[in-house]
Amino acid sequence: MKKLAYGISSLIPLGLLFLTFNAVAAGKTKAKVETEPATKEKLEVIKQQEELPEGELPADVPNGENLDPAALGVDGVVFDDIVLGSRKLEGLFSLYKNDVTGELYLELSPEQFNQNLLLVMTLSRGIGEAGLLSGLPLGDVLFQFRRQGDRVQFVVPNIYLRNQASDPEARSLDRSFSESVLYSLPIVATHPERKTLLVDLGELLMNRDISGLASELPYFLGGSYWPDSDKSYLQRVQAFPLNVEIESVYGFSGNGGYLTTLPDNRAFDLQVHYSISQLPAKGSYQPRAADERVGYFITAYRNVADDTNSDPFVRYIQRWNLEKQDPNAELSPPKEPIVFWIENTVPPKYRNAIREGILVWNKAFEQAGFLNAIEVRQMPDDATWQPEDIRYNTIRWSTNLYSYFAGIGPSRVDPLTGQILDADILLDANVVRLAQQEFSSLIGSGGSAQSELAAEACSIASALCDRVEGDRPQLDPSVLSDRLPFTNRHRQSCSCGECTRQLAIGSMALSLLHGAQPDGAEIEEYINQYLQFLTAHEVGHTLGLRHNFHGSTLLSPEELNDTQITRTRGSISSVMDYVFANLAPPGMPQGDYFPTLVGPYDRWAVEYGYKPSPRRLQEQEEDFLEAIAERSSDPELAYGTDEDAWSQVDPAVTRFDLSNDPLRYAQYQMENARQMWLRLESESLQPGEDFSKMREKFNLVLSYYFNQAAIVTNYVGGQSFNRARAGDPAGRLPFEPIPVEKQRQSLATLEQYVFAPNAFEFSPDLLNQLAPSRWSHWGSEIPVFRLDYPIHDIILFVQGAILESLLSGERLNRLRDLELKTDPGEALTLPELFETLHRSIWMEVLQAQNAPTPITSVRRSLQRKHLNLLISMVLGQLDVPEDARTLAWYQLRQLDGDIYEALQEQEDDLDTYTTAHLQETRDRLLKALDAEFQSN
Template sequence: MKYWIGKLAIFIVLLYNLFIYSDYAGANQLSNIDVQQANALPAVENLANTDNDIAKNRKENFCRFNEVVKGINKVEGLFTLYCTENSGKIYLEIKPEQLNKDYLAIATLESGVGESGIYSGLPLSDFIFYFQRVNNRLHFVVRNVKFRAESRPEQRSLARSFSDSVLYSLEIANIDPQNENILIDLNELLMQDLPGLTTILKYSLQADYRLDAHKSYFGNVNSFPENIEIDSIYGFSSLEGANLVTVPDSRALTLKVHYSFSQLRENNDYIPRLADDRVGYFITAFQDLSNKNPHESFVRYINRWHLEPSNPNVPLSPPKKPIVYWIENAVPLEYRDAIREGVLMWNKAFEKAGFQNAIEVQQMPDDADWQPADVHYNTIRWFNSLDAGFARGPMRVNPFTGEILDADIMVDANMVLSIQQEYHALMEVNPSLVGKNPCQALWGSQKLGANNSLLPDSEFCYGMESSNQAAMGALALSILPNTTASSETMKEYVYQYLRSLIAHEIGHTLGLRHNFHGSTMLAPEELNNTEITHTKGLVSSVMDYLPVNIAPQGVQQGDYFPGVVGPYDEWAIEYGYKTSPSAVLEGIIPESEKSFLEQIALASPQPELSYATDEDIWDINPLANVWDMSSDVLLYSQWQMDNARVMWQRLDKGYLSKGESYNNLRVSFNRVLKYYFRNATLLSKYIGGQSFLHLHTSDNPSWTFVPVSLLKQRQALIKLQEYVFAENAFSFSPQLLNKLAPSRWEHWGRSVPNNRLDYPIHDRILGFQSAVLRSLLDSDRLNRLQDIELKTLPGEALSIPELFHTLQTGIWAEVLTPGEPKPISSIRRSLQREYLNILLEMMLGTTDTLEDGRTLAWYELRQLQKAIDVRLKQLSESIDIYTLAHLEASGDRITKALNAHLLSK
């Protein structure tokens, strides 16, 4: 019996020896299953092997491990790195206790091409990963963090129901037999297209690029106790290249990606905080399969920093560890003070949450030995581009808790250059942008895959139009009679703009979402009262997309942009960061803060705390807009359109300086025209509009939806008629129109537009009029108007027949208004034809509309046909042929359409 026990013991030792100490560098390694099935191998059959043999194998493998890393530069830290100088290889050493452990990966595009969405500093992806040993290979696995379970049975079900993502299976180069540390060739991981650049380049540049291993190499490599920082320089090649002008030859381009792999912070006393839809935070959400709540299976935590008071027993305390932002050394010197002040604006909000100097700002030294993409540094970065013109405030969070771990704000130099060179046009006036969501209008609706976050999202939109708004303000500063243009005034204007822009982006990195109700706090007459705006604020939230505040004629100019955060910002920071009384207790869980947080959220019905974010601004709420201001948008928009009319008059009176190109006049004219129509578009949201309030039953609300009053809707229609559709809405002198010359520069970065050389004034005006008119009569708005009739008392809603009748009597006033017939101008004829087109499309069913809209279109067309017939009989021989032909053709079209409609029935 002892004999067989001894043999069995030797057999087990040999199996262990084969599993642990075999040569892992070869291609014919034994897997776990191979070892278990190795009964026929000589090593197993040779039961005479002794402890000396085992020691010999251990020594040989140790020698092989030492040979691999011999003479290689060793960099110790979170992971030990071995970097060769000649071959460009990097080996990564992984300890056994580091297997199956979660780490945070961040990939940042450190150098781009400055064009078409490939910009330096853009975040590529961030995710949780772990290393898993499977047989004789090491898997690089992205953790699935969307589902969780607490109980053991549900965890078993979870494990087999939802998959992690194994991105790479890496060959094990060697194993140290002394400590079982695993060595892998990092080239197999980071010289591959880990962030998906190939897909991004194809999407952005519309060309096929491939990663060229011969042109790719490692740059700076550093390892610290909690993170490793590695630069990968990727060479990409394309047989045909792309339509790029910023690189010498688009068939080849080089991109640098910075990787930051860091230890995920655990057991640091951070308490996840439950989200509330009345307060606008970015959230970390997961589905809790253990949750038995029949109404909600998701758990939502707000994203916030781990901020703890150094003394929780006093009302105001410095934090144990402040949030520190570094101004990158690439930021021009003249802008650093404005950026610093924009960051520190938020300390006022944190004081309401009990923190003194919660945020600090430091300057990155010129000789810094760290990079802005390092996970341990929050930076405000400056980059240059040919066509970007945006700022963005991305952050990285712990997907298990919502704790913010890193933030890096990007600012394109064009954001400021567009102001200082206010005559430089970012874009020609584009009627298709009117009334659309700004993000869709600028970037389209397509998206990349889940991890390819390079392409623009809502944050990028705070750029193109923001720059345009700022440039518009600079133009107003230099041309309106109630402003004083000087170098000092312009310097202060740029300072205010940049400070406000940075404050907005800092808000994002603190966890806050947009609040498009933020601009509606003050009445129009309060906007330029600095006694109010310097204390309470110009807006309730800097998280809105804010236009430049241009004073109406006869009013002294106040602040152009907010200089302090508003009441909503302070309240939101209080919800996110104020320490709850229970937080000092051990074992605290997020649910224990519910009562504390509810007391803060109960303030939400206050008007200055109103909240509306990106998904809330789709044509329904006239006070949830981008680029609006004041609690009375009807009056505000009228003021701005009046300002625009004054600016056109002054452009007509020798605005250009001696020797200046007339193209600058065209650019300024375009800018003012776009500003005019953007404000007109704000009026259209009152028609069928409803305010939407983020309220709970505990807030004692009357209604969640509150329709715009009938009086306000009628006022909006009157203003639209006066400023958009009326005969005298647009009046430009021939002298001005004949000076609007386009640029004729043709070279890289500048091209001559492939359209009319002279200014297409009719097309511009009709394009905008059509956009507003079609928006007023689209199916969504008509459906809302019909629904609101059931949601209000009789006589309190704007009916669809009233909308049709008001538009028709205004647009066709030359026909429907009694009196002596008069000629119809070319701009009015174009508008009338467009109105006719819309109604004909509705009646004939060539466009989507509700049936009541279709029958009302038929009714209005019949009334119009009768009026045209009457008017034609009244025309004298002296009437112009334009008007006669227009009326006869319009009447004929209506007659044929009515007959066709009758036949189709």
């Protein structure tokens, strides 16, 4: 029962006031402070009340006067009575937990105010879908408790603008920028001897939505849900010398109608783990300056008092505090190693692969001077601690309905210094099922889409799924973290849904190309190598390292399948890249599927971050760190991260490419995809198998094919980008245009594998097997797209996406700029690109002048797509450079002449489809050429 707040109204009847005080004395109610201090006279009146018979009031109680229970603590009565029946938990704070009423009080001593504390929030139990997944980090925040009159405030200090406290400008800083006072709690009581204050911590955790989770639920669940206090409670409270661990269960009621994992959509529970801990003592850790040539997450602030530097920001890398036991030894164990615990939920048969994925980083730390910097321990089955406890770094096994990610590697950081304090890695349990070809219920289940084509196409070209808005948001968990209030503004989460699709494709390739069985030795090796690589990648994040999408370019395609090289030198220069399974092309022996070692970039990055400096002061480390960072000109140490990949400027900084010759490797993989289609045509399903398996496999192969074509496309108009500084030892400039021969090779590959008349040829027997699943129940709904397979639309979707990318305004602008950035004759010009596409796509028209050439339905669709793009450019409906618009006009004029000649020479010998198509095409382009230009 909620308790009456003292002094909240001058209209409280005295009888009610008397009953309330009796309840307090009995330890049954919750006292709150919201008034001025009480006088000695009032205290005497209250003392007399305890001796009166129930129902009688003293005559001299002043009606309507405010009473302050905090002051009642002078004689210790109220403080002790409030916590009567509660368990006292002593540690970082003294807590009072009443297991009957569920109340939780926090005792604060005067010296605990204005001290920096870290609050870490984790979703310790979710619902297994819609992004609400067990182990999901909800955010962390530095805060302070501050006393303001008769209240205690929860304050988030502004640490992003700093100067020295002794600087006179500090006064200006305080007046110019605000802190964030998030909550204000009444003081319940004051202890008469310790002078400590009692506040209702349960009120803060249970009723204030401190994590921001409740307010975001409608966005994620597609329905209306609200917290239900009758179903919410504090489940576990633990106090330790340096931290406090609390778990809360929040009940929600409502009606979303979309949650397939719930037994009843009207209610569900979420469990949030709160960890409050002290930050490390000042001076116990030396921050290290960040360098953009080495990929670390950073902690940054603006030095407001610094008016001497053109860049006022101070940036620290995020790293653990490692110190050598023997500072003079070249190789020494650390004083305190980084310890990872494998959670007891991880299946025993995969623990060794995960262990190896963690320990593989010790090789990198040896280059930094540390021996056995990382240790691995197994969480006992009877462990009494929780994985969310900030004292433990864990590798967790996440079980969800769908596969939203392969792994997530978040960590908690001191936002003042960048020191990493805790890490908990989530590995998706679904990856094992995906590797065993159980992908039907785990991928491609993103909900209904705007159109039938979009729904099917999303299961093929996942890279374009973001363009399609579904009726129900099946969200990446990282999106939830981005929306919550305490997301760390200096980190980007690692969450990759496409990783799981690529894993399934590799597994299926082994089945189709090698005859591997789901429970066979080859698939087992495939799973273990993947888990080792995945774990190493996520551990790298928890060591402070960002993605390095340049990391896949270490070895040639042939070297990737030579295990004598990959198991000594490594497969890639950095495990912080996203790579798909290495699949040997036809006729080449198969090597390792995934990297099993950290690469040269990883070792170098760890050296920068962790090698002890001979300089004791941070400002004296500059030369030491520069000597390490300037080696970035070594091709093996090339670095390109998320924002570099998003720009799509450098084709070597790409997700899911492989080898130092990605063009040739992508061509090998498209040949592998064609072989897989042939195997699908020749192999029959086993008796009793569902034909929907064939549709899923067909789509997965097409997805793989499409991704390889997208990699090839990146070379057209591409530029190599590096983070070199002036005076780079290799004499590099930041941008280097991709050689024109590579760009032409890219176009030739696309002509052969995407735009050629025989690029997509499938037998009728195969196409007639592509049936969808007919199950309709929770977790598996009948798709809304066509029952039969829309082969024309799907092929056009793939071809059209590549064509649109080649003729996008951004790429055309880059090509035009490259004509000025390269020597004469060394650039792929806009006219050459337009002419190459014209020759490839309208091949039949050009040939028809010599011999009648019928145009197939697939080719007619592609030609209409090309025609529509050119017309849109001419009419000003696409944002492209003016040179591109005039070239489109020129191409339409050329096409008009080509079609006219073809019809003049061969019209009587052409089939009706082709004749109608060419006549209508000519009619449309002539009208477009005569139409008015439409300005954007």
